Amino acid sequence: MSRASSAKAHDAEPLLPVVEELGIGFVAYSPLARGFLSGAVKSREHYGAADFRQLIPWWAPENFDQNVAIVSELTKFAETRDATLAQLALAWLLAKKDSIVPIPGSRNPGRVAQNIAAVDLALTADDLAHIDAIAPTGGIGNRR
Numbered sequence: 001m002s003r004a005s006s007a008k009a010h011d012a013e014p015l016l017p018v019v020e021e022l023g024i025g026f027v028a029y030s031p032l033a034r035g036f037l038s039g040a041v042k043s044r045e046h047y048g049a050a051d052f053r054q055l056i057p058w059w060a061p062e063n064f065d066q067n068v069a070i071v072s073e074l075t076k077f078a079e080t081r082d083a084t085l086a087q088l089a090l091a092w093l094l095a096k097k098d099s100i101v102p103i104p105g106s107r108n109p110g111r112v113a114q115n116i117a118a119v120d121l122a123l124t125a126d127d128l129a130h131i132d133a134i135a136p137t138g139g140i141g142n143r144r
């Protein structure tokens with residue numbers, strides 16, 4: 001990868017053909033939706049007033065329950081593949097295009113190892129279609 005762009009992968013899907021045409025790598029930051037796709041998400045009242053999740057629409061009261069329902073379905077599907085939710089999310093990005101490079105953040109060495117192991121989770125076209133059926137447009141509300 002000689003050059004790289006940085007943006008949100010799902011929102012930026014229309015850009016991917018151009019990225020591919022130009023031979024640019026696509027850096028998918030916050031690929032676990034800033035922890036929403038961690039399997040341990042909590043609603044806003046569990047965080048301080050200055051916490052960044054107070055500002056992210058996925059955590060907004062009108063969106064939160066719907067997003068938790070999506071995550072619950074994705075978690076069940078991940079389990080059928082002997083994977084964690086985080087691994088499924090990362091494998092989904094890796095399966096989309098060779099040029100996509102997810103950069104998950106974690107303070108925990110065990111979770112870093114778990115995230116790296118997502119490269120071994122090969123998703124089929126049927127798997128991707130199943131994930132798209134669960135979350136056709138990603139989460140509800142901008143995740144930022």
Ligand SMILES: NC(=O)c1ccc[n+]([C@@H]2O[C@H](COP(=O)([O-])OP(=O)(O)OC[C@H]3O[C@@H](n4cnc5c(N)ncnc54)[C@H](OP(=O)(O)O)[C@@H]3O)[C@@H](O)[C@H]2O)c1
Binds near residue numbers: 031036084111112114
């Ligand atoms: N260029 C930009 O504008 C931009 C913007 C945002 C982010 N970034 C970069 O993107 C990278 C990742 O972003 P991010 O940290 O905001 O979001 P993220 O990778 O989407 O999510 C990180 C969160 O997921 C948790 N997590 C990670 N692996 C997990 C696992 N296997 N199971 C369960 N939970 C897991 C982490 O908790 P623990 O730490 O407790 O594991 C943390 O709360 C960072 O390097 C960040 O600097 C860049």
